[in-house]
Amino acid sequence: MKRFDPIESLANARHEFGEHGGVNMSIEASTTFTFLDAEVMPEVFRGLHGPEGGCYLYGRHYNPTISVLGRQIAALEGAEAGYCTASGMSAIAGAVLQCCSSGDHIVSSRAVYGGTFALLHDYLPLKAGIDVTFVEATDLGEVQGAIGPKTRVLFVETLSNPTLRVADIEGLARLAKAHGITFIVDNTFSPLVISPIQLGADVVVHSLTKFMGGASDIIAGSVCGTTEFVGSLMDLHTGSLMLLGPTMDPRAAHAISLRLPHLGIRMKEHGRRAQYFAEHLEALGLPVIYPGLPAHPDHNLLQKSGNSEYGAGGVFCVDLGTRERADDLMEHLQNDSRFGWMAVSLGYFDTLMSCPSASTSSEMPEEEQARAGIRPGLVRISIGYTGSLEQRWEQMETALRTVGALVTQS
Numbered sequence: 001m002k003r004f005d006p007i008e009s010l011a012n013a014r015h016e017f018g019e020h021g022g023v024n025m026s027i028e029a030s031t032t033f034t035f036l037d038a039e040v041m042p043e044v045f046r047g048l049h050g051p052e053g054g055c056y057l058y059g060r061h062y063n064p065t066i067s068v069l070g071r072q073i074a075a076l077e078g079a080e081a082g083y084c085t086a087s088g089m090s091a092i093a094g095a096v097l098q099c100c101s102s103g104d105h106i107v108s109s110r111a112v113y114g115g116t117f118a119l120l121h122d123y124l125p126l127k128a129g130i131d132v133t134f135v136e137a138t139d140l141g142e143v144q145g146a147i148g149p150k151t152r153v154l155f156v157e158t159l160s161n162p163t164l165r166v167a168d169i170e171g172l173a174r175l176a177k178a179h180g181i182t183f184i185v186d187n188t189f190s191p192l193v194i195s196p197i198q199l200g201a202d203v204v205v206h207s208l209t210k211f212m213g214g215a216s217d218i219i220a221g222s223v224c225g226t227t228e229f230v231g232s233l234m235d236l237h238t239g240s241l242m243l244l245g246p247t248m249d250p251r252a253a254h255a256i257s258l259r260l261p262h263l264g265i266r267m268k269e270h271g272r273r274a275q276y277f278a279e280h281l282e283a284l285g286l287p288v289i290y291p292g293l294p295a296h297p298d299h300n301l302l303q304k305s306g307n308s309e310y311g312a313g314g315v316f317c318v319d320l321g322t323r324e325r326a327d328d329l330m331e332h333l334q335n336d337s338r339f340g341w342m343a344v345s346l347g348y349f350d351t352l353m354s355c356p357s358a359s360t361s362s363e364m365p366e367e368e369q370a371r372a373g374i375r376p377g378l379v380r381i382s383i384g385y386t387g388s389l390e391q392r393w394e395q396m397e398t399a400l401r402t403v404g405a406l407v408t409q410s
């Protein structure tokens with residue numbers, strides 16, 4: 001059987017035209033929808049008709065433009081269905097809460113996005129009485145040992161943030177299935193690079209704010225899974241997206257939809273440049289974390305389970321040894337050469353740099369950071385594709401020399 005290709009799947013799913021025959025879809029900005037027949041309205045409230053029959057009700061429930069984007073992202077992931085939200089965090093919170101009630105338990109990877117860590121470590125136990133155990137997700141035995149009778153969700157990131165460990169989605173999916181729990185994967189770091197649903201995950205969430213949006217101008221999220229699961233998020237009585245209301249703006253859905261056709265080209269170029277930087281930094285003797293390097297502990301796993309034509313992702317980390325040198329490097333790269341910008345986030349066309357221990361992972365206590373392998377001098381680089389690769393590498397080498405990171409070189 002031919003291997004799943006996300007871009008081919010998206011091409012097959014894109015069949016919308018604009019209202020007047022435009023080559024891209026119209027924006028349905030309306031917050032409410034008319035009914036031709038008064039009898040149909042109560043039937044929609046009883047769930048007898050829905051958007052698949054063209055029955056739209058109110059913009060916090062389904063919206064046609066957001067439905068199209070949801071369908072396109074589902075196609076990219078090879079999922080049955082998908083819907084979009086106002087942020088990645090609301091996609092994660094919505095998906096997790098849909099699976100759990102007060103008293104239930106979640107097993108989560110320790111190496112997750114700082115906001116997700118705070119949601120699971122602080123917010124859900126405090127506000128919802130949901131208990132969470134953090135595990136080293138690369139250790140299937142530890143994951144299995146943490147699953148108990150109250151466990152409802154197993155949560156991991158495909159490429160962990162910022163240590164870029166690759167989750168063994170197939171192995172974790174088998175564990176989740178054996179225990180009858182929902183396996184939720186955050187695929188924000190690796191759209192197209194890994195297709196978790198194809199490997200057995202139940203639900204895939206994204207922060208569309210990153211690579212999918214690609215221009216660092218829109219905060220947005222998505223949830224993909226079975227038609228039943230995505231439908232449950234919009235249930236009028238128990239749907240976490242319907243009732244908590246993190247509704248995406250249809251204009252944002254339209255804008256992101258127009259960027260998905262070139263996501264494949266962008267991911268390939270992010271990946272090509274990340275691979276070049278990782279190899280060249282490694283050759284200079286610096287500790288580099290990038291799953292595209294043979295020395296990375298999960299290199300073979302990614303080769304085996306990823307869609308290798310889309311590369312190994314656009315993010316790598318380099319360890320400058322100390323926080324001071326990490327800060328010096330980032331300041332030089334931004335203020336002296338305009339190589340990139342000191343900012344959190346990733347997936348932008350320009351390069352973004354941050355020091356995870358002092359920023360995106362600072363919600364984690366120091367000992368948790370150490371356990372997750374987040375060293376103080378680690379710089380996370382989301383490599384952009386502006387400028388030429390030669391020009392960018394020269395800027396990097398100059399910066400490294402200036403901050404004294406190459407002193408051991410003759």
Ligand SMILES: *Cc1c(COP(=O)(O)O)cnc(C)c1O
Nearest residue numbers: 087088089113186188207209220
């Ligand atoms: C940014 C990010 C999120 C949160 O997304 P928002 O769109 O900022 O709410 C979640 N997970 C990962 C891996 C992220 O990088």
